[in-house]
Amino acid sequence: MASRDLQTIYVMWLRDVKGFFRSRIRLITTLIVPFSLLCFISFGFNAGFRLPGMPENINYLDFAAPGILGMTMLFGSIFAGMSVLWDREFGFLKEMIVAPVHRWAIVIGRIVGGVTTVFIQGLLILLIALLIGFKVLNPYGIAITFLFMFLIGVGFVGFGVALASIIEDTQAFSLLMQIIISPTIFLSGAFFPLSSLSWWIRLISMANPLVYGVDGLRYGLINSSQFPIYLNLSVLIAFDILMIVLSSWFFSKNKG
Amino acid sequence: MFAIEAKNLVKKFNSLTAVDDLSFTVEEGEIFGLLGPNGAGKTTTIKMLTTLIPCTSGKARVFNYDILKQKGKVRDSIGIVFQEPALDNRLTGYENLDLHARLYGMSSVLRKERTKEVLSLVGLEEKAKVMVKNYSGGMKRRLEIARGLMHYPKVLFLDEPTLGLDPQTRRNIWDYIKKLNQKEKITIVLTTHYMEEADSLCDRVAIIDFGKIVALDTPKMLKNLLGGDVITLEAFPQEEAFEMFKKLPWVKKIKIHNEFLHLMVEQGEQKLPLLIQIDQEEEGITIKTINLRKPTLEDVFLSFTGKTIRDEESQNGNGLKHFHP
Numbered sequence: 001m002a003s004r005d006l007q008t009i010y011v012m013w014l015r016d017v018k019g020f021f022r023s024r025i026r027l028i029t030t031l032i033v034p035f036s037l038l039c040f041i042s043f044g045f046n047a048g049f050r051l052p053g054m055p056e057n058i059n060y061l062d063f064a065a066p067g068i069l070g071m072t073m074l075f076g077s078i079f080a081g082m083s084v085l086w087d088r089e090f091g092f093l094k095e096m097i098v099a100p101v102h103r104w105a106i107v108i109g110r111i112v113g114g115v116t117t118v119f120i121q122g123l124l125i126l127l128i129a130l131l132i133g134f135k136v137l138n139p140y141g142i143a144i145t146f147l148f149m150f151l152i153g154v155g156f157v158g159f160g161v162a163l164a165s166i167i168e169d170t171q172a173f174s175l176l177m178q179i180i181i182s183p184t185i186f187l188s189g190a191f192f193p194l195s196s197l198s199w200w201i202r203l204i205s206m207a208n209p210l211v212y213g214v215d216g217l218r219y220g221l222i223n224s225s226q227f228p229i230y231l232n233l234s235v236l237i238a239f240d241i242l243m244i245v246l247s248s249w250f251f252s253k254n255k256g
Numbered sequence: 257m258f259a260i261e262a263k264n265l266v267k268k269f270n271s272l273t274a275v276d277d278l279s280f281t282v283e284e285g286e287i288f289g290l291l292g293p294n295g296a297g298k299t300t301t302i303k304m305l306t307t308l309i310p311c312t313s314g315k316a317r318v319f320n321y322d323i324l325k326q327k328g329k330v331r332d333s334i335g336i337v338f339q340e341p342a343l344d345n346r347l348t349g350y351e352n353l354d355l356h357a358r359l360y361g362m363s364s365v366l367r368k369e370r371t372k373e374v375l376s377l378v379g380l381e382e383k384a385k386v387m388v389k390n391y392s393g394g395m396k397r398r399l400e401i402a403r404g405l406m407h408y409p410k411v412l413f414l415d416e417p418t419l420g421l422d423p424q425t426r427r428n429i430w431d432y433i434k435k436l437n438q439k440e441k442i443t444i445v446l447t448t449h450y451m452e453e454a455d456s457l458c459d460r461v462a463i464i465d466f467g468k469i470v471a472l473d474t475p476k477m478l479k480n481l482l483g484g485d486v487i488t489l490e491a492f493p494q495e496e497a498f499e500m501f502k503k504l505p506w507v508k509k510i511k512i513h514n515e516f517l518h519l520m521v522e523q524g525e526q527k528l529p530l531l532i533q534i535d536q537e538e539e540g541i542t543i544k545t546i547n548l549r550k551p552t553l554e555d556v557f558l559s560f561t562g563k564t565i566r567d568e569e570s571q572n573g574n575g576l577k578h579f580h581p
Contacts, residue, residue: 007358008359019347022346023346090345091338092344095356097308098308099356255308
C-alpha cells in the first residue's frame with residue numbers, strides 16, 4: 001500500500017468523523033429508535049415478560065439489548081454508506097472521482113470513517129442500556145463485543161456504499177432501504193430467538209448476516225449464543241470481504 | 257508539445273451524438289475557450305478530457321498523456337472547476353483545500369504554503385476558517401478555482417466558471433482567471449455560453465454547435481471574418497428587402513434573423529446615408545429601424561450557424577443539458 005493510498009484513507013476517514021461531530025442532528029436521529037426501544041422494553045414489558053427457554057438470570061432486556069445494539073449498528077452503517085448519495089447530490093463525488101487516487105482506497109476510507117462514527121453510536125446505546133439496567137454477564141466479553149460491532153459496521157457500511165453507487169436516485173434508495181432494513185432486523189434474532197420460528201423462515205434467516213452479528217454480540221455480552229463463536233466470526237468476515245470488494249467495484253463505476 | 261491535442265473525438269449517448277468528431281489543439285500557456293449554447297457538447301468534451309467519462313471514439317492527449325490509457329497521469333496534471341459546485345459544505349474553506357492537497361499527495365510543508373498562496377490569489381484569506389455552507393455563490397466559485405490550482409496542475413479546466421453569478425461577481429472572477437493565467441503561467445481551458453466572457457478572457461475561441469467546431473480563432477480574427485461593422489435593420493417587406501440588399505456591392509454578407517436583417521459591411525458609418533437613400537427612393541421598401549455596431553462573437557455565431565446562442569438555448573439547449581450524465 002503506497003503512502004498516497006494511506007493518505008486517501010486518512011482524509012476520507014477524517015472527513016467522515018468531522019462531518020459526524022458537526023452534525024449533531026444526525027447523531028440524535030439515528031439514536032432515537034434504539035433508545036426508545038430500550039426504554040419501552042425496560043419500563044414496559046420487562047418485569048413480567050420472559051422468553052421461553054431462557055435461563056432464570058436473563059430477563060428480556062438482557063436478551064434484547066445486544067439485538068438493539070446490532071440494530072443501531074445496522075441503521076448507522078447503512079446511513080453512513082448512504083453518504084455516497086449525498087456526495088453525488090452535492091457534487092463532491094466528482095472531486096473524488098477525478099482525484100489521482102485508487103478507488104478502493106476511497107472506499108476503504110469511507111468504510112473506516114463510517115465504522116468509526118457507527119462505533120461511537122453503538123457505544124452510546126450500550127451505555128444507555130447499562131444505565132437502565134442491562135447486566136453485562138461477561139466482563140471479558142467486551143473485547144468480543146467490540147470486535148463484532150466492528151465487523152457488523154464494515155459489512156453494512158460497505159453494503160450501503162455499494163448500493164448507493166448503483167442506485168443513483170435518492171428517493172428510490174430510501175424506499176429500498178425500508179424494504180431491506182425491516183426484514184433484516186426482524187429476522188436477525190434481535191428481538192426473539194430464531195428457534196421460535198418455523199423451519200423455512202429460519203432457513204431464509206440463515207442468509208442474513210446480521211443474525212451472526214447479533215449472535216456474536218450476545219455471546220460477548222451475556223455469554224449465550226445460538227451458533228458457535230467461530231461460525232459467527234467466519235460468516236461475518238466473509239460478508240465483510242465480499243462487501244469491501246463489491247463496494248470498491250461498484251464505486252469505481254461511479255461517473256459523478 | 258501541445259497542452260491538449262484532441263483528434264476526432266466522438267461521444268455518443270445511445271442515439272444522441274453529443275460530441276461529433278472534434279479536433280483541436282491547445283497551446284501551452286493560453287486561455288482557450290469552448291463557446292456554444294447549452295447542449296452543444298462543451299461539458300461532455302471537458303468530461304472526456306478530464307477522464308470523467310470515456311470517449312466513444314477518437315483520441316486525445318493532455319500534456320502528452322493519453323486520456324484513456326494514462327488516466328492517473330492525466331488526473332495528476334490537471335485541475336478542474338466543475339459547472340456545479342463540488343465542495344464539502346460541512347468543511348471549512350481551508351479544510352477543503354487541505355483535503356484536496358492530501359489526495360494529490362502533497363507534503364505537509366508544501367500544503368500549508370500552497371494553501372496560503374492560492375487563498376490570497378482568489379482573495380479568500382479572511383474566510384479560510386469559515387464553513388463552506390456559509391459561503392456565497394461567488395466565494396464558492398473562487399474557492400473551487402483555488403482548489404483547482406492547489407496541486408500545481410499544468411492545465412486548469414473551468415466549466416462555465418461564472419454560470420449563475422451576478423455581473424459584478426462575474427467580472428471579479430474574470431480578473432482572477434486572468435491573474436492566475438499570468439502569475440502561474442498555467443494553461444486554461446474554459447467553456448462558456450457568455451459571448452463577453454469568451455471575448456474578454458480567451459486567447460483563442462472554438463465555437464461549438466451540435467457537437468462540432470464551426471469556427472476556431474482569436475476573438476479578434478473571428479470578428480474580422482465578418483468585415484468591419486454590423487448593421488441591423490428592420491425592413492418591409494422582408495423578403496424583397498433581403499433580395500435587394502444582397503445585390504448591393506458593399507454588403508459583404510447578409511442574414512435574416514427573426515424580424516431583423518443583419519448586414520456585414522465595412523465603414524458602416526458611411527453606409528447609413530445610403531440606407532436612408534434606399535428607404536426614400538426604392539419603390540415598395542420601407543426601413544423602420546437601423547442600428548450600427550461593431551461585431552460581437554454573437555454575430556460570428558449567427559453568421560456560422562444562422563442562429564443566435566439565445567435561440568438555441570430556448571429551443572433545445574436545456575433539454576439536452578439534462579441528458580449529460
